[in-house]
Amino acid sequence: MKTLPDLSQLTHEQLLEFTQQLAMQNQQLVEDKQHLDTKVQHLTILNKKYEHELALFKRHKFAQKNENLTAKQISLLDEAVEEDIAAVDLELERLHADQSDVPAQKTTISKAKRRPLPDHLPTIRVEHEPTSTQCSCGCQLRRIGEDVSEKLSFKPAQFIKEQHVRGKWVCDQCDSIQQQPMPAYVIDKGIASPELLSHVLVSKYADHLPLYRQRLIYQRVGVDLARSTLSEWIGQCGVQLESLAEALKQIVLQQRVIHADETPVTVMQMGEKKPKKGYVWAYASTQYNSIQAVIYEFQPSRSGKHAEDFLQGWQGHLVCDDYSGYKAQFKNKAIIEVGCMAHARRKFHELHVTCKSQIAEQALRLIQQLYQIEAELREIPNCTAEQRRQRRQQDSQPIMQQLYEWLKQHQLKVPTSSPTAKAINYSLKRWHALCRYLDDGELPICNNWVENQMRPWALGRKNWLFAGSLRSGQRAANIMTLIQSAKLNGLDPYAYLSDVLKRLPTHKMKDIEELLPHKWKPA
Known part of the structure; x- marks a missing residue:
């Protein structure tokens, strides 16, 4: 570190020169500080960007394993709780039955009212009558009515053997023979009926059951269909x-x-x-x-x-x-x-989830108002395109204008390479396409459909x-x-x-x- 000279020994010219040197050194320090501040700001933005991307990657990879339950997981939890309640109720009943000297306490849990069974189901009448209609006193019993209770039964997949019988008819005079031809089938000379082919197709492509699982199900009811046969059926039906x-x-x-x-x-x-x-x-x-x-x-x-x-x-x-x-x-x-407004919203949603961004939360609130209007329009019976257009012009247009001004305002405030800037720029670059639905009631707000x-x-x-x-x-x-x-x-x-x-x-x-x-x- 340089020691300061004795100022009392310096001439006027030397003092001026020394003052100029100090000013130059001070200017250099100010420039160095500005350079370091810029570098720190750049590294801070870069760090936030990497933290945002890392949070997204972790969310995509580990979201199903974290403690936040999805709607489907919550429904599964509800099912498990209901199973436990039913099991505990039964155990309590058995316990009270074993302790016959202890009066059973009535539970206050209200059970759901049983729904009536659908009328279109085939009905099988099961009779429960006494083995003898003679009373113990010797008189003959007379039937005065009946009580009917319904149970919902089920049969596993049932295969039916269709025998197509084509009678042969002959004319004794001219010896000509007549016989009805077999009806045309999608797979000519195959054993599968249209109903079975439909079941295989729906099981694979609607219920997502691979053919090897279908084969195991069929084997359990006594029918062994080779997987190659099932594959051939699907191939021919596809054509x-x-x-x-x-x-x-x-x-x-x-x-x-x-x-x-x-x-x-x-x-x-x-x-x-x-x-x-x-x-x-x-x-x-x-x-x-x-x-x-x-x-x-x-x-x-x-x-x-x-x-x-x-x-x-x-x-x-x-x-x-x-x-x-x-x-x-x-x-x-x-x-x-x-x-697609959903994609624009998704950028802010990811930003809010990963960084708890207040700016993103404000954008999400405005976009939520737009979707609320669309939800209300869907509730209107037989809502026409013109009705949707008028409601959007009246209520959605001001919100979109407010969102646009808000985006432009914050675009100037946030660093250009930050995740927030990217979310804002994504919407602004596509603004005309995002607003197009406001002027046409036949256009949707997003691509979620x-x-x-x-x-x-x-x-x-x-x-x-x-x-x-x-x-x-x-x-x-x-x-x-x-x-x-x-x-x-x-x-x-x-x-x-x-x-x-x-x-x-x-x-x-x-x-x-x-x-x-x-x-x-x-x-």
Whole structure:
């Protein structure tokens, strides 16, 4: 450390020079401090960014193992508690019965009122009558009435052997023989009826039971069907149902508003050691549409070329997330982008969960008000597009304007590379697409509708794990298209497919639309 010189011994010129040196040193220290402050600020922002990303990774990986119960886990806990209550009640009854000298205390727990059994169930009458109708006094008993109590019974899956008997008729005069031909079946000369084929398809693609599990279930009731046989049935049904899936696709492409989304599915092809990633693309009509349908397409990649091929020649509003694969569709102005508010909200939700951000919480409150308005509109019976547009203009528009001003205000306050800035910029860059639903009652606020239609695939791949090939993936997509569209129209997939598979072999192709879920009526 330098020692200060004796100022009393310095001349006036030396004092001036010394003062200038001190000023220069002070300026250098100020600059060094500013540089360090900038570096500290940058490192602080970077640290928050990494903490946010790490919290997201941990949440994604360990969310199911932490102490926060999901709605499904809570429902399972409720079931366990109800089981315990029933068991304790029974044990108390037995204990009071054993201690006959101790008066039983009445429990105050109120049990749920038993619901009446459905009228459509077949009824079996089980008679309980005395073995003798003669009284112990010697007189004959006379029946004066009866008490009826109902029990709900169950039979496991029951196979029925259908014997198709075709009588032969001969004319004695000309010796001609007549015989009715066998009705046409989807699988010619196969043993499976349309009802059994429908059951196998629904079990795999709606109930997510792999074929080896179905085979074990069938074996328990005394029928052994080889897995290869079940696979052949599904393969042939997938081909037969392809024409229906294609017809439904053309119906969806006639709609003015379409949802789009995609999800990965593993593909494990024969002869290859490593699995590959395929993608299921979904295109659906909106929940406001009178035609309820969803189309699944299985593709080898996530390339935007697949969306371009599907939407080729189509004009309308496409509701989607911010995936770049859809962006090319908006360049020619024939397809108009409708943004997804759920994705914008998700950015702030993740920020709030990981960092407890007060800024994110304020954004979430404003977005929640928008969704509350949409929930109220859904409660209005037969709500029209014009009614939705008017309500959105009246109530949602001011909230959106408030949200926009709030985003612009905080954009200037937060560091540009922080997670908060990224969440804000995500919404501002897509603001026009996010606001588009305000001016059109047929447009939804977000893309959640089609994301919900992706859930069967998410459940399915946890059970059957992968598709065997791109061809089998598309076959599954065709079947899932019809099953999920049937569910959207309030149909029982088993009843729908059973009837369609029965009518399809003799149905005219020009009338194929009659068999689509939104038009189908049982024969």
